[in-house]
Amino acid sequence: MAGDIEQLILFALFRLGPDAYGATIRRDIEARTGRQLAISAVYTAIARLEQKKLVRTHIGEPIAERGGRRRKHLRLTPAGERAAREGYQAFRGMIDGLEERFETP
Amino acid sequence: MSARPPRLAAWLIGRRVDAADREHALGDLDEEYVARAARHGRAAARRWYWRAALSEILPGRISAPRAPRKFYREEFRAALRALRRAPAASAAAILTYALGIGANIAIFSVAWPVLVAPLPFPDEQQLVDFWLTVEREGGGFGTNPISEGDYNDIRSASAFAATAAYSSRLAQLNLVTGTDPRQVAVAHVTPAFFTVLGVQPLQGRTFLPSDEDTNRNLLVLNARTWRTAFGADPGIIGRVVRIDNTPVEIVGVVPSTTGLGTHDADAWWMMTLSTSRARERAYFLRAIGRLRPDVSLDAANAELATIMARAAEEFPEANRFVSARAFSFREAVTGPSRASLMALTLGAGLLLMVAAINLTGLMTARTLQRVREVAIRRALGASRARVWSQFAIEQLVLALAGGLVGMAAAWLALDLVIGLAPQGTWHPDRALSTPAVLVVTTLLSLALGLLVAAVPAWRAASGGHALQTQTRGATASRATTRARTTIIAAQVALTVMLLVSASLVAVSLARVLGVDPGFRGGGTLVADIALPPSDYDAARARQFFDTLVERAGALPAASGACALNEMPLENDGGMTWVPEGTTTLVLATHKSVTAGCFDVLGVPLIRGRLLTASEPDGAVLVSESMARALWPDDRDPIGRQIHMGLPAGPAMTIVGIVGDIHNVSLERDSQRQVWMSHEVRYFPPRRILVRSAGVAPASLAAPLRAVVRDLDAGLALANLRTVDDIVDRATAPRRFVLWLLGGFAVIALLLSAIGIYGVLAYLVGQRTTEIGLRRALGAPTSHITALVAGTVGLAIAIGTSAGLAGAWGVSSLVASLLYEMSATDVRVYAAVAVFVALASALAAWPPAQRAARIDPGRALRN
Numbered sequence: 001m002a003g004d005i006e007q008l009i010l011f012a013l014f015r016l017g018p019d020a021y022g023a024t025i026r027r028d029i030e031a032r033t034g035r036q037l038a039i040s041a042v043y044t045a046i047a048r049l050e051q052k053k054l055v056r057t058h059i060g061e062p063i064a065e066r067g068g069r070r071r072k073h074l075r076l077t078p079a080g081e082r083a084a085r086e087g088y089q090a091f092r093g094m095i096d097g098l099e100e101r102f103e104t105p
Numbered sequence: 106m107s108a109r110p111p112r113l114a115a116w117l118i119g120r121r122v123d124a125a126d127r128e129h130a131l132g133d134l135d136e137e138y139v140a141r142a143a144r145h146g147r148a149a150a151r152r153w154y155w156r157a158a159l160s161e162i163l164p165g166r167i168s169a170p171r172a173p174r175k176f177y178r179e180e181f182r183a184a185l186r187a188l189r190r191a192p193a194a195s196a197a198a199i200l201t202y203a204l205g206i207g208a209n210i211a212i213f214s215v216a217w218p219v220l221v222a223p224l225p226f227p228d229e230q231q232l233v234d235f236w237l238t239v240e241r242e243g244g245g246f247g248t249n250p251i252s253e254g255d256y257n258d259i260r261s262a263s264a265f266a267a268t269a270a271y272s273s274r275l276a277q278l279n280l281v282t283g284t285d286p287r288q289v290a291v292a293h294v295t296p297a298f299f300t301v302l303g304v305q306p307l308q309g310r311t312f313l314p315s316d317e318d319t320n321r322n323l324l325v326l327n328a329r330t331w332r333t334a335f336g337a338d339p340g341i342i343g344r345v346v347r348i349d350n351t352p353v354e355i356v357g358v359v360p361s362t363t364g365l366g367t368h369d370a371d372a373w374w375m376m377t378l379s380t381s382r383a384r385e386r387a388y389f390l391r392a393i394g395r396l397r398p399d400v401s402l403d404a405a406n407a408e409l410a411t412i413m414a415r416a417a418e419e420f421p422e423a424n425r426f427v428s429a430r431a432f433s434f435r436e437a438v439t440g441p442s443r444a445s446l447m448a449l450t451l452g453a454g455l456l457l458m459v460a461a462i463n464l465t466g467l468m469t470a471r472t473l474q475r476v477r478e479v480a481i482r483r484a485l486g487a488s489r490a491r492v493w494s495q496f497a498i499e500q501l502v503l504a505l506a507g508g509l510v511g512m513a514a515a516w517l518a519l520d521l522v523i524g525l526a527p528q529g530t531w532h533p534d535r536a537l538s539t540p541a542v543l544v545v546t547t548l549l550s551l552a553l554g555l556l557v558a559a560v561p562a563w564r565a566a567s568g569g570h571a572l573q574t575q576t577r578g579a580t581a582s583r584a585t586t587r588a589r590t591t592i593i594a595a596q597v598a599l600t601v602m603l604l605v606s607a608s609l610v611a612v613s614l615a616r617v618l619g620v621d622p623g624f625r626g627g628g629t630l631v632a633d634i635a636l637p638p639s640d641y642d643a644a645r646a647r648q649f650f651d652t653l654v655e656r657a658g659a660l661p662a663a664s665g666a667c668a669l670n671e672m673p674l675e676n677d678g679g680m681t682w683v684p685e686g687t688t689t690l691v692l693a694t695h696k697s698v699t700a701g702c703f704d705v706l707g708v709p710l711i712r713g714r715l716l717t718a719s720e721p722d723g724a725v726l727v728s729e730s731m732a733r734a735l736w737p738d739d740r741d742p743i744g745r746q747i748h749m750g751l752p753a754g755p756a757m758t759i760v761g762i763v764g765d766i767h768n769v770s771l772e773r774d775s776q777r778q779v780w781m782s783h784e785v786r787y788f789p790p791r792r793i794l795v796r797s798a799g800v801a802p803a804s805l806a807a808p809l810r811a812v813v814r815d816l817d818a819g820l821a822l823a824n825l826r827t828v829d830d831i832v833d834r835a836t837a838p839r840r841f842v843l844w845l846l847g848g849f850a851v852i853a854l855l856l857s858a859i860g861i862y863g864v865l866a867y868l869v870g871q872r873t874t875e876i877g878l879r880r881a882l883g884a885p886t887s888h889i890t891a892l893v894a895g896t897v898g899l900a901i902a903i904g905t906s907a908g909l910a911g912a913w914g915v916s917s918l919v920a921s922l923l924y925e926m927s928a929t930d931v932r933v934y935a936a937v938a939v940f941v942a943l944a945s946a947l948a949a950w951p952p953a954q955r956a957a958r959i960d961p962g963r964a965l966r967n
Contacts (some may be wrong), residue, residue, distance in 0.1 A: 022133035038161050039118060039134055043126040059129075065139050067109065069132030 005037060005045040006054075010084040013055065013076045021060075021071040022046070046074065054080035110138045111151055114158035121161040123488070180491075184499040191471065195503060198467055202507020203514060204852050205460030206549055211515035211522055212453040212845070214542060216446040218535040220439050225362040225535070227303040228395075231266075232434035233402065234366070235259055235392040237427055251390040251429070254382045258416050259392060259429050264405035268394035269297040270378060274676070275368050277635040277791065278349045279821045282334055288633065288823030289330065289348070292370035295378060299325070299359065301395050309342035309357035312375050322353040323375040329361040330371040348374075349637030350819065362535060366438040367393065382416075384423035394431065405431050422751060426690075444921040445842045448610075451918055452603060456849040457553070459599045463856045464500075464557045466592045470867055472496065497558040504554030505547070512546045522845065589864045593897050594904035596860050597941060600853040601908025604937045606919050607843070607850040612933060613924040614839045623766030624673055625707030626829035630795045630802040631672060632809065633824040640819075643786040649816065650783060650790050651718075654699050656812045657795045662805055664798035667701035668783060668790035672828075673768045674835045682779060683754065684735045685746040691734050693727075693777035694768045697788035703763065703780075705796050706828070713743045713761025720782040723757040728765040731777035747779070749787075757781065771835050772924050794828070802827045842922060854941075858948035861897055865952035868896055873959055881961035893953045894946075901945045908941075909934050 012028045013020050022042055030036055049055040060071040076084065095102065115131055122130045134157060142150035188195040226232060236248035237255055250273035251259070260268040272293040279286045299311035311325055326341070335341055345352050353374065364370050378390075396405055413428040472479070479492055537545075634653075636646050650668045658666035671694075681690040696702075700718045703710065711729060725747070727735065732742045743761065748754040768776045783790050795805050803825075810822050869876070876889055916928035 022129055023136045026133065027137070036157075036160070038121075039130045039157065040121040040123075040161055043122055043130050047123065047126070063132070063136075065136060066132035067135045069128045069135065071132060072126070072129035 005041055006049055007084075007087045008033065008035075009042070009045055009049065009074075010054065010076070010080060010087060013074055013080070014084055018073075018075070020074045023071075025074070046072070049080070052079075052083075053077055054083050110135060110154045111158075114155050117158045118161050120489075180495050180498045181502070183495055184502050187495075187499055188502060194467065194471055198464060198503045199507045199510060201460050201464050201467070201856065202504050202550065202553065203510035204856070205457040205511070206504075206508045206546060206553065207511030207514040207518070208456050208849055208852070209453045209549060210512050210542060210546055211518050212446070212449045213545060214515065214519055214537050215522055216450050218537060219442055220446055222535060224365060224435060224438060225304075225360065226434075228398075229435055230433075231396045231398065232302070232366075233265075233394050233396060233405070233431035234434050234437050235268075235394060235429060235431055237388070238430050239426055248430075249427075250388040251392055252384060252388050252423075253378050253390065254384045254420070255413075255416070255424075255427070255429060256378065256390050256392055257380055257382050258412050259394075259409065262405065262408045262412055264396060264400045264408045265394040265431075266397045267297050267301045268392055269301045270295045270390045270392045271298055271367060271373075272376070273389050273391045275370055276374075277633050277823060279635060279637065279819060280334065280346060280348050280372075281819065282346065286819055286821040287334060288635065288821040289334070289371040290368070291348070291372050291374050292364070292368040293376040294373045296375055298373065298393075299363070301393050302363065304359050304363050306357040306359050308339075309355070311357050311359065312373075316375055317377050320377075321375075322351055324348070324353045324355050325357045325359055325373045325375075326355055327361050327363065327371050327373075328358055331358045334371075348372075349635070350639055351637070365535075366434055367391070382419075384420045393434065396431075402431060402433060442838075444918075445838060448606065448842060448919050448922055449845050451915060452606060452846045452849040455599050455603045456853050459596055459603075459853040459856050461553055461557055462592055462596045462599070463860050464553075466589065466596075466860050466863060468496075468500065468557055469588065469592075470863065493558075497555060500558035501551060501554040504550040504557070508546045508550030508553075512542065515542075522841075589867070590897060590900035593857075593861055593864055594900040594907065596853075596857045597901050597904025597945070598908035598911060600850070600857045601905055601937055601941055602911045602915065603846070603850040603853045604941065605909070605912035605934060606915070607846040608933045608937055609916075609919055609926070609928060609930065610839070610843045610846055610922055612930070613922065613926060614836065614843050616926065617771050617836055617839060617924050620767065620771045622673065622771060622832055623708065623764050624828070626827065626832055627707070628797040628799075628802045629705060629828045630797065630805045630809070631824075631826050631828060631831070632793050632806070632822045633791060634668075634793050634813065634820060634822060635791060636789060636820070640817075641789075643789075646789045647784055650699060650793075653793060653812065653816060654701060656816075657793060657809055658701065660795070660805065660808050660812070662798055662800045662808065663795050665701055665705045665796040666794060667699045667705045668793050669696055669698040669702050670783075670788045670790055670792070671696065672792055672831055673706075673766050674770065674831050676768075680779075681750060682731075682735070683748040683750075683752045685748070685756070688752050690751075691731070691777070693731050693734075693779045695788060696778055696780045697783045697785055697790065698780060699783050699790065702794070705794050706766075708766060708780075709764045711762040711764060713759075715761060715763075716780065716782050720784060723755070723785065724760040724782065725757045726761045726763050726780040727759055728763055728778040728780075730765050731779060732759075732762050734777055757785075771832075793822075839922070839924075854944060858944055861901070861945055861948040862952060865893060865897060865949055866955075869893060869952045869956045869959075872956075876956050876959050877961045877963070880959060886957040889957045889959075890953045893956045894949050897945070897949060901942070905938050905941050909938060912937075 008029050009025055012025045016024055016028060022039070026037055026039070026042055046055065046057070050057060054077060055074050056077055057075075058073050060073055062068045062070050115134070118134065119127050119131060134154065138150050138154050141153055223229060224232075235251060237251050239249050251270070256268075256270050275290040275292055277288050278291050280289045281287075294312070296312035296314055296316045299306075300314075304311065306325070307328055308331070309325075312323060316323060324346070326335070331337055331341060338344075341355055341358065344355050346355060347353070359373075363373075396402065409429050409431060413424070417424040417427065482492055483489070636649060641649060654666045654668050657663060660666075680695050681692055683690060698716070700716050702708070703715050713726070716724060716726060727742060727747075733739075735747065736742055736745075742759045744759065746756045746758050748756050763778075763780060765776070766778060767773070768778065781788075793809070795802075795809055797805055806822075806825050813820055813822050876892075879889065879892075912934065913929055920928040
């Protein structure tokens with residue numbers, strides 16, 4: 001089972017597809033959840049996902065607007081896709097029947 | 106090219122991200138920064154970037170990678186392994202911790218109970234103690250005991266909820282419990298005494314207001330006496346004992362701390378005072394009181410001043426220059442020892458700082474040796490926090506071990522410290538409890554350990570790339586050298602501060618020891634003896650002492666004996682005297698003696714004649730300063746009369762002038778004295794002196810006791826001591842401060858010397874190649890020595906200057922401990938500076954020598 005931030009990253013990877021790297025993931029999560037994650041927290045989570053073989057990474061070319069720094073691109077592995085689905089289903093199962101309560105302010 | 110994000114913020118963020126991801130993470134933020142700068146402007150982008158940086162370093166954002174329990178157990182094991190690998194360094198660290206912590210625990214264990222802990226009396230801030238104040242020439246006032254009439258005026262003040270009086274001196278009385286009489290120190294107190302203090306009895310009761318009307322002899326026992334003299338007999342209450350042949354009923358037992366601030370008595374005997382306001386001029390009382398809750402000390406003193414001004418009009422002869430004042434009771438208890446304990450606290454604190462700095466140096470050296478270990482651990486994926494925590498845990502283990510050793514040492518030293526402590530500053534029942542000391546030790550150890558671990562551990566842990574960047578150059582890194590010499594300078598500065606303080610105290614002690622007390626010790630035994638007034642009227646008492654002195658002086662091991670009322674340096678009582686035909690009051694100490702005392706004490710006759718065995722006409726001797734005070738116009742005092750107490754008092758004729766003796770303390774000027782024969786009935790002798798004929802004075806005790814027993818089997822011989830003991834005791838507080846402060850200074854000096862040696866030895870090791878090169882190129886030995894010594898020479902010079910300035914800054918703390926010298930005495934400062942320079946040179950010598958002997962060939966081969 002993936003942790004909170006890891007779970008958010010897995011969902012973001014689904015949406016972003018081949019465009020996924022640190023900055024886009026962070027922006028996506030901020031846009032949808034309002035949470036500004038610390039960059040170190042994002043990379044700690046990515047490192048763990050990698051360790052669990054839920055994502056694969058590759059390093060891109062140096063880019064000028066990044067001060068000549070390279071991107072670390074992410075892609076879901078099949079196991080990562082499974083984990084994201086499981087997370088979604090667990091989430092669905094838990095909130096089933098509670099929607100009204102959470103929707104009413 | 107668009108502007109870069111703030112560099113400091115970027116650096117901060119970089120620290121928080123694992124090195125492998127630093128590039129990607131900072132790149133991500135740069136990308137976002139550029140986008141935001143384009144949309145919202147640079148300022149907004151910078152603000153955003155800084156917020157991102159702050160959110161990185163603020164707490165609550167750090168994810169805990171593992172369960173903490175397991176984590177710390179592992180780290181703890183690793184720490185123990187690492188410490189075992191370097192046993193010598195670990196032992197040195199533990200010893201240094203032990204010295205720093207032990208010194209502080211020892212001082213804290215004394216200073217806290219004496220200065221800070223509450224007194225064992227409820228609402229102690231309401232307690233006051235009273236003195237009669239006597240105007241002095243040139244302003245100021247002296248404090249004197251109180252007479253019955255004055256006390257009755259004081260107690261009429263409405264500012265006080267209650268007052269009580271007690272005898273200004275302890276009476277040494279003979280208590281017979283079994284076969285042997287024992288002397289007990291008894292304080293006579295009015296019934297309200299315990300009520301004013303708020304003391305609750307442990308057994309039975311204290312005195313009651315209703316006791317005042319009865320004429321019974323009632324006694325309250327100190328718990329200490331109850332245990333030692335009565336075996337803690339539970340049936341003690343109601344028991345009648347004989348004290349000086351008077352039957353006394355024991356009504357209660359009170360805690361042994363009851364006498365704190367008044368008299369540390371073995372027992373309290375109830376006395377009742379008359380309610381008369383008449384001035385009888387017997388100033389034999391002290392008094393305590395409790396302020397009403399709504400009255401301030403100032404208001405109370407204003408009322409006292411009014412009352413005493415009225416009394417001065419009513420009794421001009423006795424009270425013309427006299428007023429009364431209430432003083433804070435707590436101040437009276439803590440005041441006398443505050444200066445020395447504060448100085449010692451400062452000293453222990455300085456030593457702790459020296460120890461901390463020394464440990465920092467030690468730890469830096471060790472972590473630098475372990476650069477490779479750290480690099481490997483980091484390369485294998487250990488986070489910086491993990492590496493740091495391992496170093497921190499190592500230090501904490503060392504600190505706790507050192508703390509325990511230090512506490513054990515403090516424990517053993519405590520008895521010594523208390524033994525040296527001036528009398529009355531310490532009460533065993535007020536010692537800190539063991540758990541309290543343990544808690545303080547633990548906290549101090551942890552704080553010190555963390556402090557020591559903080560700097561070098563962080564530096565070591567930062568060394569992620571140490572494998573690549575490890576110094577391969579021929580010279581030592583400049584930053585490392587600077588850090589190490591800074592450590593030296595700080596250590597030297599603190600040591601100089603300690604040395605200056607200790608030296609000032611030492612010089613003062615030497616000066617006090619050099620003071621001529623005016624009398625001589627030389628193997629003379631002193632013992633207290635108290636004749637019960639019920640059995641001995643004036644004539645019998647006189648006869649008793651004549652016989653006792655004669656027989657004691659005739660003992661085979663004795664070369665002289667005498668008796669007198671009070672030993673010098675053991676009391677500061679005085680009485681006024683009036684030159685014939687005047688109303689001038691002159692204060693002097695009165696000594697009533699048998700004729701032999703001038704010989705036994707070695708008090709020299711200046712002019713006239715000494716007292717003889719019988720002086721029926723009331724002949725007296727005055728000391729030189731008394732002669733000048735009585736007749737400042739240089740009239741010859743011999744043959745003139747003085748009146749005891751007041752102009753109407755008994756007249757006595759001066760037959761001779763003797764030398765002054767120090768009666769109150771060695772530091773204060775010799776006080777004026779009047780010597781009279783013990784036949785004068787007011788002041789019966791209470792001390793017997795026997796001068797030894799070459800044997801140890803203590804061996805005179807048994808034969809003297811036999812003589813006394815033979816004369817009166819009911820009399821106890823108490824408080825055996827020598828005249829030298831009395832002089833020693835007068836300097837005890839000074840020696841107490843000096844031993845401890847001096848000890849701290851010596852330890853600090855040793856630590857600093859070790860520090861200097863260690864740094865130089867390390868630098869020489871680092872620079873072996875460089876020095877070898879220089880030697881190969883023809884540098885002379887002196888040049889090499891100077892090169893090595895020069896690295897620390899400046900640091901030592903800076904440290905010494907800073908230390909001298911620091912000592913000057915805290916000089917006011919030791920000023921009150923000094924005798925006839927300034928706390929900024931240039932000679933002492935200069936001597937310390939020279940001494941530190943020499944000690945530093947001594948410490949620097951071996952490494953410098955080693956450097957000079959480096960073989961160029963070998964150095965270059967490495």
